[in-house]
Amino acid sequence: MDPLRRSPSPCLSSRPSSPSTPPCEMLGPVGIEAVLDQLKIKVMKMGFEFNIMVVGQSGLGKSTMVNTLFKSKVWKSNPPGLGVPTPQTLQLHSVTHVIEEKGVKLKLTVTDTPGFGDQINNDNCWDPILGYINEQYERYLQEEILITRQRHIPDTRVHCCVYFVPPTGHCLRPLDIEFLQRLCRTVNVVPVIARADSLTMEEREAFRRRIQQNLRTHCIDVYPQMCFDEDINDKILNSKLRGNVHIFLADMILHASTSSRNESLLLW
Numbered sequence: 001m002d003p004l005r006r007s008p009s010p011c012l013s014s015r016p017s018s019p020s021t022p023p024c025e026m027l028g029p030v031g032i033e034a035v036l037d038q039l040k041i042k043v044m045k046m047g048f049e050f051n052i053m054v055v056g057q058s059g060l061g062k063s064t065m066v067n068t069l070f071k072s073k074v075w076k077s078n079p080p081g082l083g084v085p086t087p088q089t090l091q092l093h094s095v096t097h098v099i100e101e102k103g104v105k106l107k108l109t110v111t112d113t114p115g116f117g118d119q120i121n122n123d124n125c126w127d128p129i130l131g132y133i134n135e136q137y138e139r140y141l142q143e144e145i146l147i148t149r150q151r152h153i154p155d156t157r158v159h160c161c162v163y164f165v166p167p168t169g170h171c172l173r174p175l176d177i178e179f180l181q182r183l184c185r186t187v188n189v190v191p192v193i194a195r196a197d198s199l200t201m202e203e204r205e206a207f208r209r210r211i212q213q214n215l216r217t218h219c220i221d222v223y224p225q226m227c228f229d230e231d232i233n234d235k236i237l238n239s240k241l242r243g244n245v246h247i248f249l250a251d252m253i254l255h256a257s258t259s260s261r262n263e264s265l266l267l268w
């Protein structure tokens with residue numbers, strides 16, 4: 001007798017199969033292909049967590065971007081600041097919302113940070129931001145190494161840091177270079193040209209090229225880093241991302257918004 005036939009298979013289970021699971025006759029002897037469906041059901045139930053942080057000098061539109069994002073998607077009532085200038089962010093704070101699209105849940109947390117760079121001495125102005133990022137890694141690690149750890153560890157680690165570059169039209173300033181060099185060692189960084197509507201299309205393109213040149217010269221490895229090119233498919237996808245030009249952040253994530261103020265320009 002074929003030994004495989006004696007292996008327990010999902011067909012023997014009395015559990016009803018889900019609508020997306022193929023009928024028992026279609027499963028192979030072991031039923032390995034059912035694993036994909038089971039994983040999908042599990043992940044759909046749990047949902048995903050995604051944490052973004054916005055970083056940049058004061059007055060570049062970080063809070064406006066965060067407000068626009070939530071206004072368009074998740075805020076039920078209009079935020080009190082509508083129509084009036086956004087107050088200056090004085091401390092780091094996070095807003096979390098659960099967004100659901102076609103049954104897929106996403107717990108999105110956006111962390112707004114106070115602007116930096118307007119002091120006479122800007123030494124170590126990156127410390128509070130890097131401190132926060134490292135604290136979240138530490139918190140997760142401490143939970144993970146417990147012998148009796150939670151089944152689901154709340155993930156507050158920053159997955160993506162959006163860095164606002166001031167629209168000077170020249171190149172990266174020494175402060176941005178110093179900041180980015182430190183950030184890139186710790187977190188995935190996506191640089192954007194802030195208030196890109198203050199530059200013409202030609203100026204934006206020239207600025208973007210100069211910034212990319214600066215990033216290469218100063219070995220600033222922004223997202224997607226080369227280490228993500230694990231196979232040929234990743235390589236193709238990541239080079240597309242690296243080669244992308246003129247994608248408006250507003251268009252990408254704020255498409256439902258009626259506000260056209262936030263015209264930050266994604267570099268990649």
Ligand SMILES: Nc1nc2c(ncn2[C@@H]2O[C@H](COP(=O)(O)OP(=O)(O)OP(=O)(O)O)[C@@H](O)[C@H]2O)c(=O)[nH]1
Pocket residue numbers: 056057058059060061062063064065085086087088089090113114115116194195196197198261262263264
């Ligand atoms: N032209 C233009 N103005 C913008 C844009 N985004 C925001 N603003 C304006 O820029 C000003 C500052 O915006 P904020 O969102 O408070 O800037 P911030 O970076 O959060 O500032 P801090 O809280 O000091 O860190 C506000 O008057 C906004 O209306 C944009 O894309 N284009």
